[in-house]
Amino acid sequence: MIDQSRLCLLALHFIPGIGDYLLRQLVSYCGSAERVFNIPKGKLLKVPGVGEVTANAILAHNTFDLAEKEIKKAEKLSTQLIFYLDKEYPTRLKQIPDAPTLLYCKGSIDFENPKSVAIVGTRKATAYGRECVEQLISELIPHQALIISGLAYGIDIQAHKQAVKQGLQTIAVMGSGIDVIYPASHKDTANQMQHNGGLVTENRFGAKPDAHNFPMRNRIIAGLCDALVVVEAAERGGALITAEIANSYNKDVFAFPGNVGETHSEGCNALIKNNKAYLITSAKDLEYLMNWEVAKKPIKKKEAFSLEGFEPEEQTILKLLLEKSPSTIDELSWKSNTAVSQLASLLLTLEFNGVVQSLPGKQYKLKY
The missing domain is CATH 1.10.10.10 (Winged helix-like DNA-binding domain superfamily/Winged helix DNA-binding domain)
Structure with a gap:
């Protein structure tokens, strides 16, 4: 039997014009997703962002069949639907203002890994870029860090493959439905990742990898990581968008420097030059700035410490x-x-x- 509260959340999710922010507003204002569909139209119109069209769409209850089919498909495809109200929802994403209200997840994912590193870069990776990724991931083995990327050509797929090879958990954040592997040539890697990590997307089943999905996908990559590492990037591109988003989330951003004048180095060098990324040459730089060496030693609580006298x-x-x-x-x-x-x-x-x-x-x- 389908849980009614989850069905209502998904039905809200499918109503045109209701984005993540408005969905949260509606649930908060009404008290639950179920009550959103039963509240009088006059009260719905008092919710900031709700107009006549949206109110009528909510009260029409037209998206429940679609939501029910989506839940059944998730069960069939062994996909977990994680709503922002669920305890399984990633703690790191809860801290960002534009976090998705729903995640489709497939695999064996531990979102709460103590150390999380996103690795992004150009789709036209050079031998230098691939070597940087290989070296960095091999040096992260002692930390058992979670490796996050976007399953794209170039730096992304290199990060996933090296993480799989070294036995590190890795997550691909997709710009398509979880049942639409893009690019298709990365399907084998995507399947391997699900044994120690997996796939994540906010897009419904069957969603195509349309261009507008990828900038939205990048905010999830930035939100899930503690540190974002850019390895080779042109003057413009998805990697730099992700770096900008990560900076806006107060995440630590790192970039490998490249040769002056090389197209695939312009983005990284600009990030470093403009103080938007720390220069990194190995995992030791990341360890120092993230204080990971200190964090290896458990800090014992002292009984003598008293909270008296503090506000x-x-x-x-x-x-x-x-x-x-x-x-x-x-x-x-x-x-x-x-x-x-x-x-x-x-x-x-x-x-x-x-x-x-x-x-x-x-x-x-x-x-x-």
């Missing part, structure tokens, strides 16, 4: 650092439900008082 907001942050130290400012913001700007002020005060120490990679730890 309630400060106590909330310190309790989170007692549970996990170091933690990124984005993690602390999400877990404490505190705006990043307010949290930065609190952390600065605690740092001045000698209680908290800031680390590379936008991370913080208790100093005691």
Whole structure:
């Protein structure tokens, strides 16, 4: 029997004109997806972003058959539908403002891997670019990092193949339906990945790899990673779009430098030149800036540490650092439900008082 609440969420998802932001607004305003379809039209029209056309489309209930077929197809194709309200929804994506409300997932994916690296670049990779990817992934083996890319030609597929070869978990974020492998020549790799990783998309079954899907796909790649590494990129292209998005999400962006004057190096060199990416020559650069060497050693909690004398907001942050130290400012913001700007002020005060120490990679730890 199909879960009614999930059916309603999917039915909302299929209504034309309802995007991720408006869907969240509707569910939040009405209390649940089911109530969205039963609320009077007058109240629907009071939801910001809902007009006559959208309200009529909701109340027509025309997308339920489509939603039911989609759920049955997911079961048939062993695909998991993860809604933004599900506990399985990736923690990292919850922290970005334009996160998708629905993910189609296939394989054995651990979204909560402690270390996540996205590797992107040109579709016309050179031998130098492929060597950079191979070296980087081999050096990430001790960290057992999750490798994320887009299954495209060039750098993307090289990253996936090397991750499979080295036994690292790898995820492909697709710009098509999960049943439409693009390019088709990468189908074998996509199948291999599902044993230790898998495929992810926000597009419905059968969706073609249309051009407008790929910039949207890139925000998911940026949202799922802790660090984004650009390996060879032209002056314009998807890799640079992903880097821009990652920067807007306060992710750490890295780029391998290339020869001056080479077309496939222009994008990476520009990122470094404009301080939009750290220069990287090996995983050691990434380890240092992400503080991964420090994170290898578990930090023991000291019984002597007391929260007395701290303000309630400060106590909330310190309790989170007692549970996990170091933690990124984005993690602390999400877990404490505190705006990043307010949290930065609190952390600065605690740092001045000698209680908290800031680390590379936008991370913080208790100093005691």
